[in-house]
Amino acid sequence: DVKVTQSSRYLVKRTGEKVFLECVQDMDHENMFWYRQDPGLGLRLIYFSYDVKMKEKGDIPEGYSVSREKKERFSLILESASTNQTSMYLCASSLWTGPRFGEQYFGPGTRLTVT
């Protein structure tokens, strides 16, 4: 079974702090993704990576950066946390390129609260 793990299930941070969310997958997948999920707005793509050290912006990259130094690990960084970044953050991975990239396996999520 594919396993995608995220470093924390719940996280509380203060406004202005630098926040690191870690994601690890154990199936040698090429592609990794970071999403946030908010009530009424659904699931939105923040960043994705299709190879080590490669990253691409998703639909809502403002206020975030990412790092992928190893194939199995993809980190999401909030440079200066703000209250509007309070959300559920979901990491996903996918083996496939081409149309099948959307066959994604999701981690359990990190619920981040910024106060």
Add this chain to the structure above:
Amino acid sequence: QKEVEQNSGPLSVPEGAIASLNCTYSDRGSQSFFWYRQYSGKSPELIMFIYSNGDKEDGRFTAQLNKASQYVSLLIRDSQPSDSATYLCAAGSNYKLTFGKGTLLTVNP
């Protein structure tokens, strides 16, 4: 702005009935389409994907795609209470998935 629209529901069906979930998408460049199921408090899990016009069946699930109408649907036959969840439709192109806001399905015993 790419959009995926779903009926927000909730959709309520009796056990054993067919549940029909619908989705439209705005980006004609979308190449692939996915249905994810999300139980309350859990993360999404993939249940179906479809790339070509027509129907694709997998057990009790059938996905239907009509690219001319920009329409995707999911049929769940012999619905079970365990099918009660939010169903997310997603359209994909160039490594980006655009999700709908989901349809909440309740299957009543």
